[in-house]
Amino acid sequence: MTDPKKTFDVAVVGWWYGKNYGSILTYYGLNRAIESLGHSVLMVHEPLGYNGWRVEWPDDIVSMEFARRVGYEYTEQAHFRELPALNQKARAFVVGSDQLWNPLIGRVNSDLFLDFVDEKNDRVAYATSFGNRGTKKFTPEFIAQHAAHLQRFKAISVREGYAIDTARDIFGAKADLVVDPVFLLPQEHYSELADKATISPEGDYLAVFFLDPTEEKRNVAQAIADKLGVESIRVIPNPDDGIEHCRTIWADEPRAHILDEDRPENFLRTYRDAGYVVTDSFHGSAFATIFEKPFSSIFNAKRGADRFKNLMSSLGFGESRRVRETDTAADIEADPNVTREIDFSTARSYIESGRASSTEWLRDALDPKTEGSAALYPHQRFTLTAPEFTTAGDGWKIQKRAKQTRLRVSRGGNVLGNLVWTDLPEPLHKGSAYQLTLDWTPTTDAKTVNLHVRNPETGRFRVVGRVSVPEGKAQPRTDTITFPIDEDGATQFMLGGIHFAGRKAGADIRSVTIERIPTGALPAAPAKPKGGAPSKGFAAQARTLALKDHERQVRSFQHARSPEGVSGARARMIFHAHAIEKGLSRSNFRPGFGQRAVPGLAKEMNAWLAADHPTDDDFLQSSATVMNVYFDRHDSLGTDVSHFRQLFSPASQEIIDAAVVGEGGVLPAQQEREITEETDPGRPFLEVMYGRRSVREYTDQPVQDSEIARAVQIAMQAPSVCNRQGARVHQFEDPTVIKEVLDIQGGFAGYEMPPRLLLVTADLDAFLFAPERNQPFVDGGLFMMSLLLGLTQVGLGSVPLNTAMGTEKETAIRKLIDIPDHEVFISFIGVGHYQQDVLVPRSKRTGVDHALVKHQKG
Known part of the structure; x- marks a missing residue:
């Protein structure tokens, strides 16, 4: 800890508090190297508040105990809103090393690009990594968010040679190569x-x-x-x-x-x-x-x-x-x-020369008298608020107001050549890329509006973006586009009257913001197939979606193993517990089995309790009962498994001994797993199966929460891999939310909105291994079908609504209803009561031979 009134020469931002020897010693090397240059150092603890990947770190972990032993000055964890206060505590800020700029890591946020640092303070990156060589992981959104911050650094260094190209080509920043911080010390x-x-x-x-x-x-x-x-x-x-x-x-x-x-x-x-x-x-x-x-x-x-x-x-x-x-x-x-017999002479020379040159680089970067050199070009950004517009004739009516400029197309002005423009304070430069953000309210019957930049000297203009305008009442909106500039002379932003039709056609312009961005932030051009034929787009879209799915799985894998990854901890517990259950169920029982599963379960149960998670958790209690049955079975056989019992902490042993029989273990195949509230027990299975219909029209009879809950309980009997139970059901009853979601989903047009809407998801945290990449959709599909049958069993009508959508729609829905990133969409389900004689599609099923493929012996 540090005196709140004390100031420092340098503040270091990075993962020095991680439970990993590499991270701990990386930042130790950097800390001591900076101190050896005569600077006082403050280590900045991880800010909270960004997302679920950021957690409160315990104070007694190995990294924090080491920090105190070696005498670090460090801050307490605080919300990222408090980061700007550090500008009063340090003159320069250093970020690095580690993969702090890898977008596939969930903990990477804007603080690691030093977004909070004042212009008067220096920003330096030492040996920071973008991760592996590939650049397709950098989305335009990620680049647009962080490139401007990197371009404001005084100096940037990286530890991999290919990262120099990444910094230049993707983020428009100059980077130098230095050695990893562990090599800075002899x-x-x-x-x-x-x-x-x-x-x-x-x-x-x-x-x-x-x-x-x-x-x-x-x-x-x-x-x-x-x-x-x-x-x-x-x-x-x-x-x-x-x-x-x-x-x-x-x-x-x-x-x-x-x-x-x-x-x-x-x-x-x-x-x-x-x-x-x-x-x-x-x-x-x-x-x-x-x-x-x-x-x-x-x-x-x-x-x-x-x-x-x-x-x-x-x-x-x-x-x-x-x-x-x-x-x-x-x-x-x-x-x-x-x-x-290994020759270390080349390695020794690399380390010694690299230490000398990298230390000198660090000395210059931290010297307040030296000039910065990270930006490849001067940053360019300007905002026009209620901008002045001009038109060549009387085709537009222009009214300048305090907070906006109102543009209206004159009668007969919906024609080619009727232009209106505003001057930009600086010219746009050839070979550069830009992001334009337009805060406005367009009024038009046209479905799209083109946005242009114009060269007043030649009168030439070009379309830089096209935005879709929804039908109905005009609404305030913000549109953002990115575009390249391929010739000099563009100094105006322009609209054309041809795109504004209907009553009161035009736009209220509140602001126009243009910011220079790296060319790497531009969306990739559509791939063309061999032979020069235009791409149909399927392959490119499929690849983009597959990469997005991959990124989400990688993030979820990391999240499941983080301190806040409770679902992952449950999945690991039940994975081992289920393996033991299978061993207990074998007719040819093998005493002493569980060489892997029992130690694995002990580790997970001990970790769960050490993290102070609830002791009444179903997954913990079920796992405890499994071990209770395991130990009882071996006691009855006279087999000593005390070496396994000793793997469990005293707290785990206490829960195992008190476990409720019947919560886990084994049971005869004909016995019901759980006894739940009855729902018309006399209804035959085939009646439910053949009687299920996709119903899209519902009565006004309210749907009760208890009805949904009974259907979900039925669905929870569906099998899942190793009984990990990764399916989730999100329930919505707000008519406004239901309409907004289904308008985006697009599969319920022409019908009154359902009284209830469900979204079935699968929690990726429940899936532990890379070969399980498709299992969330298998388990989610099994659960969804069981839920549809459960809804039919309790007398409710339902219709599955697919979630086969691109990232734009999915992102909009996630934002609207706050679905975690580590849950993947399986299906929406509209739910309500219905008249028995309401018409539904026939949806004839084909014969059995269409689906059943017989493979004969031999």
């Missing part, structure tokens, strides 16, 4: 820190540091230990609750010793004294090089394989240090690069 500095460790490993051992440990990676490490003749393996868990996981994976390896105290000093000590290192970590590879320890690196594609390739190339190793997760013992034995 080996001796880290060795002194390692001397403060609470451990003192001895002998010849293999150090293993896996951020994402798997059995396959363990096998690779074991094969390397076998080849090198190492008798001891010291495993360094990732400090993000990795100890229990490592114990599970290495349980059958007698040579393995798990480091059971999370400290950066212990990490460094284990590395420094190792005989060989195996890692899947970028910074794990970096520290092996710093200590000049022979090592093998699994390039971690999950965390960016390009980063590893870039680092290894810079160090002069190329692919020589690489081993693969799929390598067998024979592969390792035959690999000549798995050896203790």
Whole structure:
């Protein structure tokens, strides 16, 4: 913590508080390097309030305890609205390192582009990363939001060579290449820190540091230990609750010793004294090089394989240090690069020269006397409020008011050549790209209005954008377009009378804002197929949508593992619990089963309770009952599984012992799973199945919440992968909201709005593995069909309304009804009471042979 009245030379913004040795030591290197230049440093804690990815960090985690041990001055966590106050506490702001500018990471927000920093203060980026090499992840919205901030930096440096091109081509900013912050300190500095460790490993051992440990990676490490003749393996868990996981994976390896105290000093000590290192970590590879320890690196594609390739190339190793997760013992034995004889001369030269040049770069960037150089061109932005308009004849009536300018087309003015324009304070520059934001109220019977820029010297004008105008009453609106400029001389914004028809045609213009943006912020031109034929657009649209889906899945994967990812924690609990249930249900019961599932469940239950989540949670209670049944079954058989019981914390054991029998475990197949309120129990299944219709016209009879709830309870009997129950139902009864949603959805035109509207979604947090990419839609579809049958069972009419829509419609709906990003749309369902004789489409079903494909023996 720091004295609230104290001021500093430099404030550092970044992920120094993360539960990851790489992040912790990255910012330690940067902090100490800045201090060595004679500057006082304030470490800025993560601001809250942006979205669900930003969380309150506990004060007793490994990074915060380290911060206090090494004497950081740091701020408390606060809402991002309080960030501007830091301008009074520091003269310069440094952002970096880490993947702080990677749009696929949910925690990336505008504070990491230093949007809150005053113009009088310097903005510097040190070794900041955009993630992997690809640039298609940068949407026009992301670029438009952040490019202007990057162009205001005094100096920008990146740690990957390809990021220089990314900064220039996508964000219009100049960047220099520097070394990762961990290389800013000499080996001796880290060795002194390692001397403060609470451990003192001895002998010849293999150090293993896996951020994402798997059995396959363990096998690779074991094969390397076998080849090198190492008798001891010291495993360094990732400090993000990795100890229990490592114990599970290495349980059958007698040579393995798990480091059971999370400290950066212990990490460094284990590395420094190792005989060989195996890692899947970028910074794990970096520290092996710093200590000049022979090592093998699994390039971690999950965390960016390009980063590893870039680092290894810079160090002069190329692919020589690489081993693969799929390598067998024979592969390792035959690999000549798995050896203790490694030449570090090139790496040593790179680190030493890079440290010198990067430190000098940092010295210049933080010197208040030096000039900035990040912007490739001067930033250009201007706003015209209630702008002055001019027309050549009498085709327009122009009324200038205090807050807006009213433009009206004169009688007969709805013709080509009837123009009205306003002068821009600066010319638009050839080869540049711009964003135009128009705050206005158009009045026209036309469906679209073209927006133009004009060269008054030549009279030439060009269309820079086209906006759709909905029918009906004129409404205030804001339209934003982006466009390139391919010739000099455009100094006017222009409208044409041809686009304004009908009564009182024209527009009220409140403001026109034009801002220069990087050319990379422009939407990509539609792809053309080979042969020059115009693209139909299907392939391009499908690819864009697939990339959007991929980005959402990646964000959700990260969200599910974050402290606020409660659904993910539940999914992991029930994944392991269901595996144990399956073992309990086997006729050929195998006593002592659960070598993976039981430790996995113990870890998740312990973590749930340690995070102070509710103890009455259904998923926790069900998991506890499963273990209650598991232990009772083994007690009855006289099989000792006390080693499994010891994996559960005392709090978890207490809940297991008090678990209610029947909440989990096994039951006879003919027994009902849950006993719920009856809903016409005498109604035959086939009557419900064959009697379900898509009903679109409903009576005025109110729909009761209890009716919807009974139908949802029926739907919850639908199967889901490993019983993870990822389906969600959002219920709406506000007529205005229902109409606005269905107007966007577009599938209910011509009908009165339904009394109730449901939206079935699937929570991506419930899906744990990449091959489950389609499972949300499978589980969601099973649930939706069960819900339709449930609604029929309770006497309600319903109609499924598809969510096959592009990102624009989906984004509008999400904003309107506040659906979390990690839930994917399955289907809307209109619901209401109905007259039995109301007409519905026949929708004839084809014969069985159309759907049933028989595969004969042989």
